[in-house]
Amino acid sequence: MTDVLPDLLAHRRARRARLRGDVRAAARVLPTAWPIRTFIAVNPLAGLEGLPFGTALDTARAALGIRGTLPEADFRAAFAAGRVTAADLRAALHRRGLTAPGRPALTLGGGQVEEADLLLADLLYGRPTPAPARRELTATERRAPDVADAVDAHTAAWCAAFLAEEHAGWPLPGRDRGLYGAWRGHAPHDRTLPAAAREHLRRLPPTPDDAVLEVLDARGVPEDRWAATLRAHLTRLPGWAAHVRWRGDRDGGPDLVEYLAVRLACEEALLAAAGATGADDAEPLPAPPEEPSARARAQAAVRALGLAELPAPALEAAAAVLGPLPxxxxxxxxxxxxxxxxxxxxxxxxxxPRPVAAHRRPAAQVVCCIDVRSEGLRRHLEATGPYETLGSAGFFGVAMAFRDLAGGPAADQCPVLVRPRFELAEEPAAGGGAARRLAGLRTLGGAREAFGTAKEDLLAPFALAEAAGWAAGPLAAARTLAAGPTAALGERLGRLVAPPARTAVDVPAGLAPEERAAVAEACLATMALPTGGRAGELAPLVVLCGHGGTSTNNPYASALDCGACGGHRGGPNARSAAALLNLPDVRAALAERGTAVPADTWFVAAEHDTATDRVRLLDVHLTPPGHRAALDRLAADLAEAGARLAAERCAALPGAPRRAGRRRRARHVRSRAADWAQVVPEWGLAxxxxxxxxxxxxxxxxxxxxxxxxxxxxxxxxxxxxxxxxxxxxxxxxxxxxxxxxxxxxxxxxxxxxxxxxxxxxxxxxxxxxxxxxxxxxxxxxxxxxxxxxxxxxxxxxxxxxxxxxxxxxxxxxxxxxxxxxxxxxxxxxxxxxxxxxxxxxxxxxxxxxxxxxxxxx
Structure with a gap:
């Protein structure tokens, strides 16, 4: 017995390792899902980027039932509108090797037809591609769809309860045991499940790995089919599965093995309660919808070209042209x-080559984020005066975690591809009134927390409605009917409670001088600012302009912020980079490295609000007196450029005035950011x-x-x-x-x-x-x-x-x-x-x- 036990334990460990590897393989098809609070735009099919684009679409179509392109009807409509031309299609066919110069024309229906014309007729008039459908289905999905739906509902409810628990009014008992452990403790007492299912759930293994393996063994799924089986279960609820994967990969939350253990064990219990048995989920995929044959497509293409029906030899020749393009x-x-x-x-x-204005040293250089929304601001600013604009990733090379004056957890202000190198904090400036602002922020924060807690409590919402309902109704009406003035009033009241204060970003003392210089040098080089032999072309003012988007009642607010800043506003990064580049010891170190910065050049931070197109200069109180006049002129020109851009954008926004003057259009754009009923505060990066x-x-x-x-x-x-x-x-x-x-x-x-x-x-x-x-x-x-x-x-x-x-x-x-x-x-x-x-x-x-x-x- 003592000789057998180590072998059994080793076998069990090997099976668990194999299971986790197959779960990772199955999850490659899942989209990527970040939390909504820091929505990061990602390729949802990033796990398939190792495949050619078309192959990845086929894989995702079978697993998820997705449509990977616009439907053919939309492309054909684009052709009719001139958005796609016959020349575009011919060039695409040529690049894909479906046509080649010098090939003889086909003799079809009494006429000469080029290969490209036959293919074009098929593209324009052929029977449309069938609608996509998910083909990788679980056995229960195929044989007992009601049970599959019940499993989905149960799994989704538990994911919501567990993953959003930190914002819930009532804590979830047993949450410290993980998703599977908490569910295993509660599920046998869940009265929404049949009694027989609850009895089955009392006998669950203590670990999620063993729970999944137990179901796979009970269903007779061979090891070489585990990945396919698990993928079919993961893609039933791809959103929850994707978010669980994100949690497991990044912050030690529940992982996909726990998620699958909940799904599979619940499904097995419900099937047992219904008197059914779990079947092998790894049945072969159903055949895809049958496509028309190349011969049938050739006949249709010939008819579309107005030619007579083809005899068999000609039909075969035409089909041979269309065959390579399914x-x-x-x-x-x-x-x-x-x-x-x-x-x-x-x-x-x-x-x-474009003509460039002949000012060797511009009045100011404005470095904007590469974000597409900055293109319009740059264009309009350059039209207002002797300014040069540049583009760089909006974190400006400062990969940091940032904590603002109010404190709280530090936010990662850098692309998700990199880790923060250091932590920076917003600090009070001498005599700047920071203490009063901080006290006001705490008052406002406490009021919001108390209000939120009251809403989530069991009985307090009823008392809250009685006490505050008389004010909530008129306020809701005002926010709907006069969003702009109401928001402005709220801002004024907020400034009274927590007035603006002078602050600065503290460059960490723990960063060695050579590290500071290296960060500064990389920052300048990446922004393509003139240095070295061209340092004399650096303007007296160099503005680092981050961006963010203001909107109200918008869960996707972070999607309008800066992706290079981890889904946060870019102002802190601009402030940090400007503070670093203004330090005398950094300037001296840069000069030693051959990257001299003129003594009269001053770096200024700014932030472009892409929903209102207002640009706010930051830390102006730190600007030397000799630069104030130039900074005032720049501020006025930035305001003018922003107003022009807002008026330009207004033309594309739904419900916006079309024939109004520029000032009214700009005002309308800015009011949208404050409207709590507005579903399109701006178009973002569309x-x-x-x-x-x-x-x-x-x-x-x-x-x-x-x-x-x-x-x-x-x-x-x-x-x-x-x-x-x-x-x-x-x-x-x-x-x-x-x-x-x-x-x-x-x-x-x-x-x-x-x-x-x-x-x-x-x-x-x-x-x-x-x-x-x-x-x-x-x-x-x-x-x-x-x-x-x-x-x-x-x-x-x-x-x-x-x-x-x-x-x-x-x-x-x-x-x-x-x-x-x-x-x-x-x-x-x-x-x-x-x-x-x-x-x-x-x-x-x-x-x-x-x-x-x-x-x-x-």
Whole structure:
């Protein structure tokens, strides 16, 4: 016996390890779900980025039932409207190797027909692609759908109770035992379950691993089918499963094995109570919907071309042309043509060198975040005076955790790809009234906490309604009918209780001088500010402008903030970077490193509110007197640029005045941020389509429609290629996440998007539900990408545009396999050139090629 026991224990450990590995493999198809409080735009299919884009869509379609592109009907409507042309489609067919120059035309129905014309007829008139459907189903889902629905409802309710518990009025007993442990303790007493099911649940194993293994063994699922079986269960409620995975990976919360243990054990108990037996969940997938044959498609295409019916030999020849393009792959051709139409126009606009205003030393340089919404502000500011604008990731190279004056937990103000290097805090400035503000903030915070606690208590809400109802009704009416004035009044009252104070960001004393200098040097280089031999071109004022979005009653508020700042406002990062770059010891260290900063250059922080388009200068009290006049002029010009941008944006907002004057349109835009009933306070990053890495001279003077991420880059100053590598491996990847989130929320608003905001209910800080139960919603709400049935976001994959030596760009990809994989697998496209005016080149895994085929090839 003593010899057998170690073998049994080793076998059990091996099975548990195998189970956890299969759970990880099964979870690759799950979308990524961050908490709603720090909504981070991500590629929901990030786990499949190792696959070619089309293959990943096929995988996700079978597992999740998603639509991976716009439906063919929408593409055909775009063709009718001129948004896609026949030339775009021909070029897409050519790039996919479906046509080639020099091939003889086909003799069909008494006429000569080019291969491309036959394929075009199939694209335009062929029977549409069937609607997607989830094919990887559990056995219970197929044989006892009522039980499967009951399991979903039970699992969703427990996930909501456990994961949102920290915001609940009543604590969940046994929560310290984890999701499975707490559920195992309570489920046998749950009167919503049948008595026989509760009896079954009293015999559960103590660990989640053993609970899952027990069910798999009872159902006879072989080990080589575990992953497929578990994936079918995970994709029943992909939202909750995705969020549980996030918790388990990042903050020590429940993991997917616990989640699956709850699901499978509950399902087994309900089946037993119904007198059924659990079956092997790993049955073969049902066959996909049958596509029309190539012969049938050829006959339909010929009829669409107005030709006579084909005899058998001609029909076979036509079918041979259409065969390599399955019906299920047609939308990928449409997508490529749809993208090419926009990309070709953008690259044509960027091809010629742009005229640059001749001011060697501008009045100010304003470094904005690369966010597409900054493009409009930069354009309008440059039109107001001798200003130069630049673009950089909005955390400005300061990867920090930040604690504001009110205290509380520090927020990670950096991209989720990196960890904070240090912690900074907002500190009172001498004689700045910080004590009074801090006392007021505590008073307001205490009042909010007391009000929230009263609402969540068992009996207090009734007394609260009696005591405050007389005021709540008129206040609600005012917030609805006069949102702007009511919000302004609230702000004034807030300033009376907690008046503004002078503060500063404390650069940590624990950071060694050489570390400070290194951070400052990297910050300047990444922003492409003139240094070294060009240091004399640094303006007297250099403004680092972060951004954030103000909105009311909006669970997705963090989606309007800065992704480079971890879903927070960018003001703290701008303040920190400016404070660092103004330190005398840092300036001295920079000079020793050959990165001199003129003595009369002063760095100023600012924050652009993208919902109101107001730009607020920060820490103005720290500005030397000699710069105050220039700062006042800049503040006035920023206000003018913001008003122009707000008026421009007003034209696209639903319900906004169209014929009003500029001042009224700007006022309307700003009032939306205060309206608690407003589902579209702003469009956020809707429309994003490209990421340009180039000097401002490449884009200056162009109206890019707030659709392009703009990252400044000076190839001549980056001979080592380090800056380019940093841009392509960090900001570009974050932009691709944003692009993918908007893409999938548009093409599949029900599974990978969040549906309509109007029926959302918030679950703690976890996320939202549509209605009162069901799955946690993923992605962006429909109102972030569309106005009714009209798409505001055009779903296209991101185009990266780089102006740098081609060998340098290719070298970055060669050193970064995962980045190269994104391009090779067509999640991204890359256009590059070495010098202004050069023709654009397309990166392919086999090398550089001209961006567009020649006219005769098309």
């Amino acid at each position: 019906v299920s792959a047609r939308t990928l051709v449409w997508l490529e043509a749809y993208e090419a139409h926009h990309r070709d126009a953008l690259l044509a606009a960027l091809r010629a 429309g994003n389509a490209a990421f340009v890495v180039a000097p401002r001279s490449t884009t200056v003077g162009l109206d890019l429609g707030r659709r392009v991420f703009l990252h400044s880059y000076d190839a001549a100053a980056d001979t080592s290629g380090v800056v380019l590598e940093t841009i392509l491996t960090a900001p570009l990847v974050v932009a691709q996440w944003i692009n993918a989130q908007y893409y999938f929320s548009t093409v599949d608003p029900e599974v990978l998007g969040a549906g309509t905001k109007t029926v959302h209910n918030v679950v703690g800080d976890v996320g939202v539900l549509s209605g009162t139960g069901g799955d946690l919603r993923l992605g962006l709400p429909w109102q972030s990408v569309a106005d009714g049935d009209r798409l505001v976001h055009e779903p296209m994959r991101l185009l990266a545009v780089v102006e740098a030596p081609l060998a340098r760009t290719a070298g970055v990809l060669a050193r970064n396999r995962e980045l190269a994989q994104l391009f090779a697998n067509e999640w991204l496209a890359l256009a590059a050139r070495e010098h202004p005016g050069d023709p654009w080149q397309r990166w392919t895994p086999s090398g550089w090629a001209p961006w567009s085929p020649t006219e005769e090839d098309r």
